[in-house]
Amino acid sequence: MAAPDCVFYRTLCRSRPGPNKWSSPAICREVLYVVELQRYSRDQGSSVYFPQAVLNGDDLYDATLTDGHCRLRVTLDPGLNPLVERYVLRSGSALCDAAFTPAMTAQLPACPMAPADRDSYKLLSVEVSGGAPGEDGGLRRFHVDSLSWFGSSGPAGALVPLRANRSVFLPLWNNVDYSGEAWREAPPAEEEEEEEDSERRPTVTVSELRDSFLIGHGGVARGVVHHQLIVRIINKSHLMYYGRKDLNCECPYKAVLEVCDRTGSVSVVLWNSVCLGWYRRLKPGDIIKLRRYRVKRRFQAQQDDIEISVNSRNPSALISVLPESSASPQHLPPATSYSFCNSKQLLDRPHGVVCDVIGLLTFSGRPERIRSDGGAALLEYHWLRLEDGSSNQPIMVKLFSTSQPEIHHKLHPLSVVVCTRLKLNRGADGSNVVFYLTNTTYTQVYCTGMRHHSQMSYRKLRPVRQFLQWLRNQDDRQVLSRALIGGFFIYPSPPVSLEMYMRDRRGVPGFLRGAELHRELERLRYRERRTFCMQAAVTMVTYSRRGAEERCLCWRDQASSLFSSSSPFASPSPSSPTTPRSVRSPPSSSSPSLSPTSLCSTSTPVDHRSGTSRKRRFTETLPHKRRPFVTLQSEHNKSALSDGVLVDTLFLPLSSSSPSPPLLAHANTWTSILSHGSFCPHTPPPSPADLISAATQLANQRLVCVLEACHLGGATTELVLSRAFPLNH
Numbered sequence: 001m002a003a004p005d006c007v008f009y010r011t012l013c014r015s016r017p018g019p020n021k022w023s024s025p026a027i028c029r030e031v032l033y034v035v036e037l038q039r040y041s042r043d044q045g046s047s048v049y050f051p052q053a054v055l056n057g058d059d060l061y062d063a064t065l066t067d068g069h070c071r072l073r074v075t076l077d078p079g080l081n082p083l084v085e086r087y088v089l090r091s092g093s094a095l096c097d098a099a100f101t102p103a104m105t106a107q108l109p110a111c112p113m114a115p116a117d118r119d120s121y122k123l124l125s126v127e128v129s130g131g132a133p134g135e136d137g138g139l140r141r142f143h144v145d146s147l148s149w150f151g152s153s154g155p156a157g158a159l160v161p162l163r164a165n166r167s168v169f170l171p172l173w174n175n176v177d178y179s180g181e182a183w184r185e186a187p188p189a190e191e192e193e194e195e196e197d198s199e200r201r202p203t204v205t206v207s208e209l210r211d212s213f214l215i216g217h218g219g220v221a222r223g224v225v226h227h228q229l230i231v232r233i234i235n236k237s238h239l240m241y242y243g244r245k246d247l248n249c250e251c252p253y254k255a256v257l258e259v260c261d262r263t264g265s266v267s268v269v270l271w272n273s274v275c276l277g278w279y280r281r282l283k284p285g286d287i288i289k290l291r292r293y294r295v296k297r298r299f300q301a302q303q304d305d306i307e308i309s310v311n312s313r314n315p316s317a318l319i320s321v322l323p324e325s326s327a328s329p330q331h332l333p334p335a336t337s338y339s340f341c342n343s344k345q346l347l348d349r350p351h352g353v354v355c356d357v358i359g360l361l362t363f364s365g366r367p368e369r370i371r372s373d374g375g376a377a378l379l380e381y382h383w384l385r386l387e388d389g390s391s392n393q394p395i396m397v398k399l400f401s402t403s404q405p406e407i408h409h410k411l412h413p414l415s416v417v418v419c420t421r422l423k424l425n426r427g428a429d430g431s432n433v434v435f436y437l438t439n440t441t442y443t444q445v446y447c448t449g450m451r452h453h454s455q456m457s458y459r460k461l462r463p464v465r466q467f468l469q470w471l472r473n474q475d476d477r478q479v480l481s482r483a484l485i486g487g488f489f490i491y492p493s494p495p496v497s498l499e500m501y502m503r504d505r506r507g508v509p510g511f512l513r514g515a516e517l518h519r520e521l522e523r524l525r526y527r528e529r530r531t532f533c534m535q536a537a538v539t540m541v542t543y544s545r546r547g548a549e550e551r552c553l554c555w556r557d558q559a560s561s562l563f564s565s566s567s568p569f570a571s572p573s574p575s576s577p578t579t580p581r582s583v584r585s586p587p588s589s590s591s592p593s594l595s596p597t598s599l600c601s602t603s604t605p606v607d608h609r610s611g612t613s614r615k616r617r618f619t620e621t622l623p624h625k626r627r628p629f630v631t632l633q634s635e636h637n638k639s640a641l642s643d644g645v646l647v648d649t650l651f652l653p654l655s656s657s658s659p660s661p662p663l664l665a666h667a668n669t670w671t672s673i674l675s676h677g678s679f680c681p682h683t684p685p686p687s688p689a690d691l692i693s694a695a696t697q698l699a700n701q702r703l704v705c706v707l708e709a710c711h712l713g714g715a716t717t718e719l720v721l722s723r724a725f726p727l728n729h
Contacts, residue, residue, distance in 0.1 A: 007032065007067035008150040012100060012121070025099040025124050032095040033139045035064040035071065037084060038169040038179075040161040041243040041252075049103050049122075049163045053078045058245050059170075062162050063123065065095070068142050072150040074100065074121045075162050084172070087526035087713030089128050092139045099124040103163075120162060158182055166243070167250040168276065173369065173527065174380040175241040176401035178279070187321065188277040201291070202227050203331060207263035213295045213306050222295075224315045229290045229308070230322070231259035231268075232333035235421060235442035236284050238403040239275065255279050255403075258442065259288070261333045267298065267307040274312050278319055279403070284420070284444060285336045285457055287327055291318040338420065340463035342390035346435060351426040354440060356458070358467050359386025359395050361415045361447075362479060366486040368529040368710060378528060382408075383489055386417060389470035396436040396491055397422065402443050410449050413483035414476065418446040418458065427492055434492045488652065488720055490708060496664060496676045498704055498725035511535055511704070514645020521719075524711035532707045535727070536647065538698040543688040553688055555695035649707060651721045653685075654678035670697040674724035702727040 011028040041058045061076040061084055076084070083089035103122045158181060160167060171179040204220055204227035212220050220227055235258040243252035253275040257268040268290070270278060282288065290308065292315045298305040310317040327333075341355040349355065365383035372379050379400055386395040397419055401408070411417065421442040427434030446452035458464055495501045512520065512534045520532065544552035654663060654677050663681040666672035670691075672680075679685040686694070706723040 006069040006150060008065075008070060008072045012150075025101045028098045028100065029096075030067065031138070032065045032067055032098055033142075034089065034091055034093045034095065035066050035139065035144050036091055037089070037172065038062045038064075038159070038161070039084075039172050040164055040166045040169050041241075042245050043164045043166070043243075043248045044246060045248070046164045046245070049075070050078055055245075057081060058243075060161070060163050062159075062169075065098075065123075066139075066142060066144060066147055068147075070148045070150045071144070072121065073159075073162065074123045075103065077122055077124050080123065080126065083128060085525045086711065089126075090713075094129045094138060096127040096129060098126045165248060165250055166252075167273070168253075170241070171405070173367070173378070174401050175377060176238050176380070176403055177405040178239060178403060179405075182276050183280055184277055185280045187281045187319075204229055205263040206231065206259075206261050206266045209295055209308075210264065210266070210306050213297075214304055225293050225295060226291060229261075229293070230327060230331045230333070231261050231266075231288060231290070232336065233282060233284050233286045233288065234258045234260055234265065234336055236282065236444060237441045238401065238439075238443070239279060251276060253279075256441070257282065259333075261331070266305075268293075269307055269309050271309065271311045274310055274317065274319075277312075281321070287322045287324060287333060289320045289322055293317050336457055338458050338461060340458070340461060342388050342463065342467070343386075343393050343395050344391040346395065346424065346437075347391070347393065349424050351424060353424045354421055355424065355437075356418070356420045357386060357388075357395055357397070357422060357437065358416070358418045358458075358464055359388045360471060360474070360479065361385070361411060361413055361417045362387055362394070362482055363484045363489075364411050364413060364486070365489050367527055369525070369527045370529055378525065380527070382411075383491060384411065384417065384419075385484075388467050389474075398425075398436055398438040398491075399443075399445065400439045402439065402445055404445055407445050407447055407450055407452075410447055411445075413485065414479060415447045415449065416453065416471065417448075418453070418456070418464075420444045420446075436491065488708070488710075488718065490720075490722055493654065493677060494706060494723045496723075498727075501704075501706070501723065501725065505533070514647060517647065517707075518645065521709055521711075521717055524709060524717060526711055526713050529708070529710045531722075532709060534647075534705055534707065536703055536705050537701060538695075538703065538724075539646075541692060541695040541698070543692055553692045555692045557699050647705075647707075647719070649705075649719045649721045670694055671701070671726050674703070674721075675726070677723055 007028060007030050011026050011030075039059055039061055042055065042060050046060060047055055055078050057078070059081060060078070061081065063074055063076055065072050065074060076089075080089065100121045101124055103120050159169075161169065168182050169179050171177045204225070206229070208220065209225070209229070212222075237256040240254050240256075241252060242254065243249065249272065251272045253272060255270045255275050257270065259266060259268050290310065294309045294311075294315075295306050296309050298307040310319065324332075338356045339354070341349060341357060343359075346355075346357075361384060363383065363385035367380055367382050369378040369380050371377075381398055381400040384397040384399055386397065388395065399408075399419070419437070421440045421444065422437040423440050425436050425438055446456060453459055495504060510533070512532055514534065514536075517532055517534055520530070524530065538557070540554065540556045542552045542554045544550075651674070653673060663678045664676060665682050666676050666680050668680045668683060668686060703724040703726055705721060706725075708718075708720045708722050710718045712718055
């Protein structure tokens with residue numbers, strides 16, 4: 001039980017005198033810390049627990065809080081969800097003025113974390129303080145696992161959601177990975193009687209099941225099948241979550257295994273809690289034995305076919321993994337096949353081909369998220385660059401989640417990485433030079449440090465042995481010199497002309513006005529990446545060295561009425577606008593801070609400002625940091641081109657060492673630099689002073705600006721200008 005000095009005891013018990021003790025929320029004036037946030041999808045009954053709230057999304061969040069003396073589990077009011085989605089409220093956050101109110105719980109009386117008196121609480125409102133994203137603040141002072149639970153003698157089992165009948169939590173940032181201790185790596189205990197009579201049970205083949213179901217009118221494939229089926233796993237899909245607010249299902253997951261024996265192949269679908277017990281245990285290459293399954297017509301198949309349904313009830317299926325040596329020769333399935341392609345072979349492969357690759361990882365991009373085709377879910381991905389020595393062209397992989405979170409976290413430079421069942425994606429122009437690989441449903445990833453390579457049969461294949469021979473001749477120091485992690489990255493590079501860019505944007509919404517851009521930036525969630533397009537005029541260009549952003553070279557269009565006297569940059573002394581001057585920007589100015597390992601950065605990054613005059617600043621400022629901002633202007637400065645918004649963004653010219661297609665030659669004028677997103681690769685880049693002096697070329701130019709936005713958490717949004725195309729008059 002919680003001690004009397006526990007903040008929760010004083011707030012939730014002592015402050016509730018009389019029968020109307022909860023007529024208003026209980027306010028905690030002392031500092032609390034967030035230990036953990038857990039996400040889950042609501043079900044049909046979840047709205048009962050939030051009678052006053054507007055439930056727009058599907059997600060609910062439970063939070064574990066502590067005051068340093070004890071712990072308390074609460075559910076966030078849905079109105080606080082944006083704080084989590086934008087990574088303002090996170091593990092380690094310090095909370096002030098937290099308002100609590102009681103609520104019943106969907107899991108009571110079985111909820112292990114509910115207080116003894118069966119009270120349960122919601123967090124209605126709160127003020128969040130704390131350090132930058134990733135910092136734990138004052139939470140590090142406490143041994144959280146040893147703290148008691150408020151109102152309870154301790155946990156009686158695994159944590160479960162408080163406001164929905166779900167048995168598992170979702171990861172915070174995607175719906176593909178698994179999360180929590182409920183996902184077992186060891187298989188469930190097998191029934192002893194199964195092993196005793198397994199040799200006496202009849203065995204059925206894939207072709208017999210298919211013929212019996214599709215052709216026959218009865219037989220072995222009807223109803224529950226007790227005949228044992230011995231097959232090898234060829235491919236394993238990522239987890240598929242189908243939980244919805246109108247669906248009551250405790251564990252709404254499924255996964256698909258492609259399996260085969262000597263007579264054919266078939267899909268095996270693992271349903272619901274079977275995924276909890278077996279998904280992490282099963283891997284391609286395993287031989288498995290199935291009993292008590294059902295045969296069904298395959299869903300959405302192009303032709304009549306079957307699938308095998310494996311569930312935890314009606315009936316409860318039996319699964320076991322067999323050693324290779326235990327399968328009799330007549331039942332031994334064929335070995336798993338692979339289709340490895342090296343970087344040279346990929347140059348000639350057609351668009352859409354599915355293949356496997358192996359390579360040395362030299363770049364691991366930061367996690368980012370994009371909207372799915374439907375627009376509701378956010379899909380998490382990051383970029384990988386692999387080298388295999390067969391050509392100078394690296395293998396670029398846009399790797400989405402594969403339900404292997406522990407492996408994705410280990411994808412660091414100098415790792416040997418194998419990706420299976422990837423799809424080749426050619427550039428829009430069909431060029432053989434621009435290509436990358438991305439996921440299919442059955443993509444799996446393996447890397448060094450996880451004991452995977454020694455267990456997989458691909459290690460004996462010739463393409464793998466050839467790669468390992470090349471790897472032995474590599475110097476680790478040379479590889480490390482070109483190894484990169486994180487930072488802003490764009491691939492493939494956007495087109496270099498407005499006509500090509502507009503052709504590629506077929507079906508995508510058109511130009512945004514400045515106020516619309518601001519609204520869209522405010523809607524971004526944590527790590528969400530989006531591309532925006534707007535018309536603008538350049539009114540200011542500054543150059544600064546990384547690490548010395550307080551001093552910069554600056555050009556400003558003195559003739560433009562778009563700049564007001566309240567510019568965050570000090571004005572150059574009254575001289576020719578073409579003369580670059582060194583100016584100092586005050587600490588309140590803002591622009592993005594990029595990782596020093598950003599692939600697109602060079603020794604001469606340019607801070608590029610486009611837009612109109614200003615009225616007030618929308619985003620918060622960080623002392624001694626600079627990041628993009630969007631500001632409004634007074635009404636008289638508005639004009640199809642300006643709606644009174646100033647946009648501050650960063651321009652990072654590509655270098656010739658970037659893993660992008662070969663850079664094209666151009667005149668190194670400002671308009672050509674902005675159109676190509678790079679300096680000319682065949683001549684030395686202009687000096688910073690020359691660039692600033694030549695910025696007069698941009699005066700009175702109308703440009704189509706392509707902006708890459710990524711929300712980095714809290715009040716920080718990265719805004720990078722990837723292209724700017726001049727509009728012909």
